[in-house]
Amino acid sequence: MTAIRQAELDALPVREALPELVSALDGHGAAVLCAPPGTGKTTLVPLVLAGLVGGGPRRRVVVAEPRRIAARAAARRMAWLLGEQVGGSVGFTVRGERVAGPGTVVEVVTTGVLLQRLQRDQELSGIDVVILDECHERHLDADTVAAFLLDVRETLRPELRLVAASATTDAAGWARVLGHGRPGGAPVVTAAGVSYPVETVWAPPARPVRPPHGMRVDPAQLTHVASVVRRALAERSGDVLCFLPGVGELARVAGQLGGVDAEVLQIHGRAPAAVQDAALAPSEHRRVILATAVAESSLTVPGVRVVVDSGLAREPRVDHARGLGALATVRASRAAGRQRAGRAGREAPGAVYRCWSQAEDGRLPAFPSPEIRIADLAQFALQAACWGDPDAAGLALPDPPPAGAMAAAREVLVAVGAVTPDGRATPRGVGMSRLGLHPRLARALLDGAAAVGPRRAAELVALLSEEPPREYGDDLAAAWRRARAGGDAYATRWRAEATRLRRSAATPAGPSTPTPTLPEPEAAAPLPGREAASRRAVGAPAPDLRASGAGGADGSAAPATAAGAVSGDDAAAGLVAALAFPERVAKAKGEGAFLMASGTAAELGDGSRLRSAPWLAVAVADRGPHSASARVRLGAVLDEDTARAAAAHLLASGDEVRWEAGDVAARATHRLGAIALSVRPLKNPDPALVRAALLEGLRSDGLGLLRWTPDARALRARLGFLHRTLGGAWPDVADDGALLARADDWLEPELSRARRRADLARIDAGQALNRLLPWATGEAARLDELAPERIEVPSGSRIRLDYSAEHGQPVLAVKLQELFGLAETPRVAGVPVLVHLLSPAGRPAAVTADLASFWQGGYLAVRAELRGRYPKHPWPQDPATAEPTRHTNARLRR
Incomplete structure (x- = not known):
């Protein structure tokens, strides 16, 4: 057994903040620790709080890390500082591996392991302090563990001490969560760090690359990253740490680095422990370490002076088609970029090569999305149900779960027998x-x-x-x-x-x-x-x-x-x-x-x-x-x-009656979801199902399936005008959707008797529309008064009004000579009609909504243009006093 490495412990900058942290925990029981990378927050703080160094009281401490590689590395580092082997005073537990003994005082675990322990033992018996490390990463397990621990402190063990530690956390947000309603929240303790300057080198691709889609990354982007690694090796000294989104990309870039004068290592959460240990140990040879996000925080990779950042990351997404959460490749946030760049300045001045342009950098998201907002919540919902809070309404979470995602998760859990319909966890x-x-x-x-x-x-x-x-x-x-x-x-x-x-x-x-x-x-x-x-x-x-x-x-x-x-x-x-x-x-x-x-x-x-x-x-x-x-x-x-x-x-077996290929299709089916296992024609389908299918057809293909005579179209236009102008009892008939919503009021009983498309074509839409008139109020009797089909002009002609004009005014299209002597524009329901004045040949000559002004001005120009073309028709100089006529001058003389 080696003596405690006191010199290394004394050199860790977080020592200066430890008295304040201990005081905050003694007074409040919870605190937020903000400490830059390399200050010792992951290694020295647990040892001090456990009383293994510094002479404090002996306590059992659990440190929760988001990743297995970080948990192993932190335990090994703390044991080394104590001069011990892992499994003595310091141990670790990750899924499938536990190195700890009866004398273990500080245990480093993954958040998933801690979550399982809390479900088995809600009091967390025998544990005095829990440290949630790297809480800024906002993994769902970490947020859940924090909420459960706060619940434990509130109801079962107020003496349990809780620390949320991070290099770049939302200190105010976590203080509010850990404060659990206390004014001002939990205390925030900040430790100063020792960091070295890191030069930024912008290294975008020479030609555009395709943006990531799903898990796919453009091979041209990976080729570019490999070329930037080669450039960094040539321009800088020290080891190179290259960040890539996933294991597949690590392998592809490694394959393109053959022949470089350096050892190429790949570090990721699934890598064998021996490979991880090799990457985290000092080396006499120059190395290129290709890493996923596991190396963003918690870990110090010795010898690194250069970081090459691909600018890509993986985030969870809900894949509804597959029914499980999936990972998607996205642009890394600016916060992640800062974390990655900081790896180059842990031990000496360094440089970061960013594989995108400086202009692009400003458009990147500021922070990664909290996993609870974007991930599949089935596992979270099951954990909450087992905790006794199926809706997670009583949990102090940094962000509440989206209601839609929780409802979808509940459906899955009920389906697999994990919860009852009201959300209670079953024994299963x-x-x-x-x-x-x-x-x-x-x-x-x-x-x-x-x-x-x-x-x-x-x-x-x-x-x-x-x-x-x-x-x-x-x-x-x-x-x-x-x-x-x-x-x-x-x-x-x-x-x-x-x-x-x-x-x-x-x-x-x-x-x-x-x-x-x-x-x-x-x-x-x-x-x-x-x-x-x-x-x-x-x-x-x-x-x-x-x-x-x-x-x-x-x-x-x-x-x-x-x-x-x-x-x-x-x-x-x-x-x-x-x-x-x-x-x-x-x-x-x-x-x-x-x-x-x-x-x-x-x-x-x-x-x-x-x-x-x-x-x-x-x-x-x-x-x-x-x-x-x-x-x-x-x-x-x-x-x-x-x-x-x-x-x-x-x-599912049953009768299927639906609108397909422009008509009603009726069949008896046996299906496995969308897969038809057997189908046979249905001779006598349920009339209600047929009616629903016909309505589906009217919605998809339109009301043109009915028989629309000119009178029917005119009636629809007149009713539409009255609805726009007077509203009240006059129905909305202009919109197909509004009409179909009232199908029971105007299409019955014809619709219930129909069986196919041809039956729809026999329904007289005009007669059906009459059912929508306001008969109950008596207003229906005023239809011809308020919106007459025709209007009599001074010549004695009865001219049909056009109510279908988009601008809302009825249109009166009439030959100019038939309006001689009419000083005021006719009105319908108080609205002046728009007069289309026609030439003797029926062609448009002028448009006006103010006849009096037209006779005084516009008429003279029309007269000058048309009287030579139509000399047989009257063109008086004073139309206001002239006799209106449908005839030529010769007829007038007779």
Whole structure:
């Protein structure tokens, strides 16, 4: 055992803030610690609060980190400072790995592990202090843990001390949350840091690159990042830390750095511990460290003097088509950019090469979006239900969950039997919450274990929870076999997770209906899950996960029965994938083309052995922005019986009467979601369904399906004029939607007697519209008075008025000579008509709404232009006193 490294402890700048922090915790029990990177907030603060250094009272401290790599690194660093091995005074626990002993005083855990502990022991017995590190990242687990801990402090253990620590946090916001209603909130303690200057080098691509879409990153962007890394190696000294959005991008950039005079390492959350340790240890050789966001904070990577920032990040998004949260590639926020750049100035002056322009930088989002606002909330909602607050209304969260996302999450949880309809967690739901899986995958594990055996179910769900590499292919069963035989890093992680899940599945998680099992072969198969972007067709049924009989008050959920001609790996893979994604079971509709139960079309790539499958369980699919169909990236052969059993909640039989291809279609159907299993014509459909289909047709194709005579159109225009002018009892008939909303008032009984499009064409729309007149008030009798069909002009002619003019004024189109002597413009319902004065040939000569002014001015110009062209017609100099006429001069002389 080595002595405590006191010199290193004394050199950590956060020491100066420790007295204030201890005082704040003694007085308030909670505090916010803002400390820049490299100050020792992750390592020295826990040791002091635990009494391991500094001579304070001995306390048990839990430090919650957002990532496994950070948890391991922090524990190792603290143990090194104490001169111990990890597992002594300092230990850590992450999913699938625990290094701690009876003498452990400081334990570093991931937020997910702490969440599970709180659900098992709400008092968090034996723990005196909890530190939430890197709370600025706003991961959903971290926000949930903070809310639960505040609830514990409020109701069970007011002596529990809580610290929210971060380098770049919203101090005021977290002080308000931790203060839990206290005036001024919790105290904020700020530690000064020692940082070195970091020069910014703007290095945008020479040519535009395509923006990220879903998980896809333009290969040209990655090529550019690799070239900037080479440039940085040539221009600067020290190690280079390059930030990329995901593991796939790390591998592609690493492949383009062959031949560089440096060791190339890849560091990410799934990397083996030995690789992570190598990246975090000093090296005698120059290195290029390609990293995801795990290296943004918490970790100090020794030797780094240069950062190359791709400017990209991954954020969760709700993928409704797949039914699980998905990751999307986005532009990194300015706050993330500052965090990344700071890695270059931890130990000495450095530089950051930003792979975008300075002009673009100002348009980037200021902060990353809190995960609670954008992520799938099914797991969060289950945790809240198990905590006893199904709506999360009583939780002190930094941001409240969106109501729509919580409602969607509740639907999923009810469907898989995790909660009752009123939101209370069932015994099955409590067990599911402890599996560390999305509730969909928990359903697949539990019900799949009953059908195919715990080992195979666990192996398949492990593949579903982390998508295997693309080189594993699109055949789920084949990918499963490859993972079992493989020696790559993915296969190693997969085996560890499968072992964990198998142990978890062996513990009952609530009642379940017995299910026939498939034979357990020596093999088992993989499925993925991160990218899925197929969009449901309009009108397709929403995804629903209910197993047969799921959602009972006792939380029971009947697993699907696996029965079919397919055996072995294919059957097991198909069943478990279908249990996880029942709305994505798909029926073939051609070679390589399928229709999913959700209503989305899907297709397989050329050469896939799945192309001839009659049914498919789609595990992963994506879809380009202009593609009509989703492309299946991973699927399993399925048979109809298994599809029916796994997606039994989507089975529906009944009469379908709808408007299709311009007419009423009536048939008796048996469907699995959008997939028609059987269809036959329906001879005597329900009249109510027929009426609804006809209304659907009128909405989609318009009221032109009815018979509109000229008189009917004129009546509609007159009523529209009176509605605009007088309102009141006069109905709105100008808008088709308004008319259809009152179909019962004017289209009955003709609509109820109609059976097809031809029957609609026989309905006289004018006669039907008469039913909308205000008969009850007596106003209907004034229709001809208020909006006469025709108006008599001075010549004695009765001229039809046009009420359809867009500007709202009725139009009187009449030959000019017929209005001689008329000084005032005629009015209808108090509105002056718009007079279209016509030539003797019926062509427009002038338009006016003020006849008196026209006779005095405009008439002279019209007379001068037209009297030579029409000499046989009268053109008096004084039209106001002339005799109106429909005839020529010769007729007038006779």
